[in-house]
Amino acid sequence: MRIAVIGAGALGGTFATLLTRAGHEVTVTARGAGLAAIRADGIRLRGGFGEAHARPAVLERLVERPELTLVCTKAQDAEAAIGENAVMINGSPVIVVQNGLDGVQTAKRLLPHSECFGALSIIAANYTEPGQVTVTTAAPTYLGRGDGPIDQETRRWQRVLNEAVPTRAIENFIGAQWTKLIVNMLNALPAITGLSVQQVIAHPGLRRVMTASMREAVRVGAGRNVRFGALQSLSNRSLRVFARLPLWAGQILPLRMRRRMGAVPNRGSTLQSITRGQRTEIDFLNGAIVREATAAGLPAPINTLLTALVHEVERSGAFLTPAAVLTRADVLLHAE
Known part of the structure; x- marks a missing residue:
């Protein structure tokens, strides 16, 4: 063919x-x-x-x-x-x-x-x-x-x-697109810090931010009346339960994802674009959550921040330390 x-x-x-x-x-x-x-x-x-x-x-x-x-x-x-x-x-x-x-x-x-x-x-x-x-x-x-x-x-x-x-x-492919978008919340923090996905998830503070971005994304999807598709052991029911969990308990989701990745460093597609000096697709990942949140009349402060930080790294060419990221994110996490 x-x-x-x-x-x-x-x-x-x-x-x-x-x-x-x-x-x-x-x-x-x-x-x-x-x-x-x-x-x-x-x-x-x-x-x-x-x-x-x-x-x-x-x-x-x-x-x-x-x-x-x-x-x-x-x-x-x-x-x-x-x-x-x-x-x-x-x-x-x-x-x-x-x-x-x-x-x-x-x-x-x-x-x-x-x-x-x-x-x-x-x-x-x-x-x-x-x-x-x-x-x-x-x-x-x-x-x-x-x-x-x-x-x-x-x-x-x-x-x-x-x-x-x-x-x-x-x-339900459209619902599965939303589920994959939740999985793609793995991409922003590696692009901001230069760390692999596994390293980000292993870092307690960065893992909290990643979990918050995923939870926020699920809540936005629910606000848009999305029926999440079944993908990678995730389902509409499991994601809606995840969205109601406290932040400390919700961290089980990225930890499970990390176990499926194995030991070979996963750099994520957004970090790969950064290292090649190319424009990233962050506006279609975390940025998509921000747009959908606006349409639903919902806040999306964590994904707004992560989108902005990726653009900051795109412009400067310099990664941020985990401490610098947490300084910017902690005030948003504490506001929940």
Whole structure:
């Protein structure tokens, strides 16, 4: 099958390599150093899915119509990337593999003749350098669309992706996007401090802030009448119980997440963007919680602070110490 992968970073590189290994004819889009590296030596994948070396076709933008397209850019780059390739992909199925809440809707708006699906990937991967990806946590990808039951087209594309990477079709995809957004609350503090996710969770003070951001996110989702989807042992019921727990008890959630990560440092996608000097997708993660809170008439002070601190690090290029973060956050935590 002719499959296009738009974006050749950590997830795009992982999907492109594994789909090539499964026998598909893959084309990726890339720019700059990534384009040059893939043209010269393909993509080398290491870690949780084993070692693989793929040489997909690589272009700045697509020139032929694929049978399936995966959009694997960062959330903030999706609109431009889809728009640049719309002539070729409008009318063929598209799967948006992305964090945040907006990706599928953006694709549907720009590609009115395409069937658009969403994929939530729990894979943790480090884009160590152009053309080089290391998978630190091999995990399933969840595929779906809308807030209803699984349809036949979703099952069809699940079978295609599952040939390359473990993929599950899920109902209530919109609710699952919210659940993944809660999981993505892991990203901000590593980007602010330069620490791995495991190190942040091991730090008692930072763990309290992370727990508070997750709890606040669940409360905002509930205020927006979201029915959270089942994902990574989380469910609508368990998240609503978590939102009612005192802060000390709620820390069990990030601690459980840490146990599933293993020992290999998980740097998180937002920290990886910081270290590469790129704009992060924080406005589509913690920033999305702030926007949804505003729409619901609810406060979101912790996520407002974390969004601002990530932008501060983006501008300055200097990480903050845990003590500096806690000085800013403690007043908000004590106000609860």
